[in-house]
Amino acid sequence: xxxxxxxxxxxxxxxxxxxxxxxxxxxxxxxxxxxxxxxxxxxxxxxxxxxxxxxxxxxxxxxxxxxxxxxxxxxxxxxxxxxxxxxxxxxxxxxxxxxxxxxxxxxxxxxxxxxxxxxxxxxxxxxxxxxxxxxxxxxxxxxxxxxxxxxxxxxxxxxxxxxxxxxxxxxxxxxxxxxxxxxxxxxxxxxxxxxxxxxxxxxxxxxxxxxxxxxxxxxxxxxxxxxxxxxxxxxxxxxxxxxxxxxxxxxxxxxxxxxxxxxxxxxxxxxxxxxxxxxxxxxxxxxxxxxxxxxxxxxxxxxxxxxxxxxxxxxxxxxxxxxxxxxxxxxxxxxxxxxxxxxxxxxxxxxxxxxxxxxxxxxxxxxxxxxxxxxxxxxxxxxxxxxxxxxxxxxxxxxxxxxxxxxxxxxxxxxxxxxxxxx
Numbered sequence: 001x002x003x004x005x006x007x008x009x010x011x012x013x014x015x016x017x018x019x020x021x022x023x024x025x026x027x028x029x030x031x032x033x034x035x036x037x038x039x040x041x042x043x044x045x046x047x048x049x050x051x052x053x054x055x056x057x058x059x060x061x062x063x064x065x066x067x068x069x070x071x072x073x074x075x076x077x078x079x080x081x082x083x084x085x086x087x088x089x090x091x092x093x094x095x096x097x098x099x100x101x102x103x104x105x106x107x108x109x110x111x112x113x114x115x116x117x118x119x120x121x122x123x124x125x126x127x128x129x130x131x132x133x134x135x136x137x138x139x140x141x142x143x144x145x146x147x148x149x150x151x152x153x154x155x156x157x158x159x160x161x162x163x164x165x166x167x168x169x170x171x172x173x174x175x176x177x178x179x180x181x182x183x184x185x186x187x188x189x190x191x192x193x194x195x196x197x198x199x200x201x202x203x204x205x206x207x208x209x210x211x212x213x214x215x216x217x218x219x220x221x222x223x224x225x226x227x228x229x230x231x232x233x234x235x236x237x238x239x240x241x242x243x244x245x246x247x248x249x250x251x252x253x254x255x256x257x258x259x260x261x262x263x264x265x266x267x268x269x270x271x272x273x274x275x276x277x278x279x280x281x282x283x284x285x286x287x288x289x290x291x292x293x294x295x296x297x298x299x300x301x302x303x304x305x306x307x308x309x310x311x312x313x314x315x316x317x318x319x320x321x322x323x324x325x326x327x328x329x330x331x332x333x334x335x336x337x338x339x340x341x342x343x344x345x346x347x348x349x350x351x352x353x354x355x356x357x358x359x360x361x362x363x364x365x366x367x368x369x370x371x372x373x374x375x376x377x378x379x380x381x382x383x384x385x386x387x388x389x390x391x392x393x394x395x396x397x398x399x400x401x402x403x404x405x406x407x408x409x410x411x412x413x414x415x416x417x418x419x420x421x422x423x
Contacts, residue, residue, distance in 0.1 A: 007197040009129060016076070016196075017141040019188045020121050021148025022181065023083050023114035027052050027107055029153045029275070032248055033267065036255050037160070037170040040100060046248040046384030048100075052107055053377035055115040060366040063119040071202045072127065075120035079113045080189035086110035087182035094175040119366070127199045146283050153275035156181060161267025219363045228414045232355050235409045236368060237375040239309075239348050242402035243341065244379035246313060249387050249395065250274065253316070254330075258323060261392040263330065273331045278338040285342025297421035298350050306410055309344025310403035312337040316396040348372075350420050351413075 028049065035045045066075050086109040093102035125141065156177050163173035223229070254270045256262025265273070285308075293301050315333040324330055352372065356365035379402075387395040 007195065012192065012195050012197070013125070013141055014144040015188060015191065016121055016125070017144040018148045019080055019083075019185065019192070020114075020118055021145040022152055022185060023110055023117070024056075025149045025152035026087075026156075026181065027111050027114065029149075029251070030156060031103075031107060032251050033157050033160075033255070033270070034094075034103075034174050035100070036252050037164070037174065037267070038094075038099065041388070042249070042252050042256075042384035043388050044100075044384070045252065046387075047381045048104055049248065050377050050381030050383075052104075052111050053373050053380065055108075055111040056118075056373040057370050057377055059115040059119060060363070060370045062116070063363075063366055066116065066119045066123065068204055070204055072120045072124040073196050073198065073202055076117060076124060076196065077189045077193040079117035079120065080185055080192060082113040083110055083117065084182050084186035084189060086113060087178055087185060091175045091178035091182060094178065095171045099171070124196070124199075124202065127201050128197050142286075143283070146279065150276055150279045152181070154271045154279065155276075156271075157275055158268050158271035161271065164267065220367070222358070223364045223367050226355065226358075228412075229355075231409065231412045232351075232414065233371055235406070235413045236348075236352065236355075236371045238405040238409055239306075240345075240375055241379055241405055242310060242313060242399045244376045245383040245386070245402060246316065246396070246399045247376075248380045248383050249392075250316065252384070252387075253320070253392055256392075261320065261323075263319065263323060265327075265330075269327055273327065274334050277331050278334045281335040281339040282342035285339040285344075286346055287342075289343045289346025293346060293350060293420045295421070297417060298347060298354070298419050299415045299417050302347055302410060302415065305344040305347035306407060307344075308340040309348075310340075310400075310406070312340035313396070313399050313403065317393070317400065320392040320396050351415070354415065354419055 031049050031052070032045060035049070036042075066072060070078075086106045089106035089109070090103050093099055093106060096102055159180075160170070160173045160177045163176055164170045167173055226232070251270060251274060252262070254263050254265045254274060255267070256264070258264040289301075289305065315337045319330065319333060352365060352368040355368055358364065383395075386398070390398060
């Protein structure tokens, strides 16, 4: 619990998770639109952006350093300053002749800082709040993390489109956008340096390095000794095998010219349809998923959620063949797909908690998130190359086939009948 009881969680929980969600959305989604606007081919686009998942894949390897060196509070605002500095670098690099190489360097720096910030912020949340407040503010932090996604993937993409229409230059438009978001993150760092409470328990570990290394190795060993851990990890890797390929390509599909098989939408339309309406539908699906699991348990809803996350992918097969021009029709299709994704993804998140249960729950959950990121990174990296060879129509049909492994592995995973059900 915080040593300073005068500081209300309302003054820092929303802004902390806004600062956590922004960099991730910028790296994993907005970067795709940026590079598409600047003429980077789909194969290169998805490959390089997919590689940016790596810091989130391997963050469990260095996350103990956050406990050992300095307080989590210090890590938070320091990493936010580093994220802000990296965003400044991206803004300055965009108008240059070697924008792809330079922006990727700064995106890598941003990704490592953001992944480290995630570890510190989540740890700080557990230390600075009582168990009652942790439960109460869990929905608040999740909501503001999602709001950050809407702002980045929706409003910033729309703003870039407006500025590009005004200046007739995507480079200068995106440079201004990243300069703006860099300013916001740097202001958040200054704010958190001042407002974050100072929990008495937020202290660096003072144990010797030998003891730490031994405990660290034991933590990893006990994770891989869990019953049926191989099947559980395979489930984490293939649950979103289809979605991992679909997600990087969807925005490229919307923006690509109609004679190339795309829908020829503008940044404004994509920012509103996919990254605003779609994200809102995603949040609603997630909220419903949490509600029904709390009533009946995860095992009861696992298969309906598997169907919900995968079957709506067929919307993109229809969009690719029909190429509708009506924005409302396209938006309705996206809303259905994203609602299903949000509903089905709830099962995935809760199953990671199921795997992580035990003495080292925090560390084991971090390992699960690493496998989750790996399951998105590798399929995402080849998705653009595959789309260029298959075309959008056959690519989206392949995505449907790529969902089959998740159903097969789901038949074998260990899962207690009452897990997730509210007592």
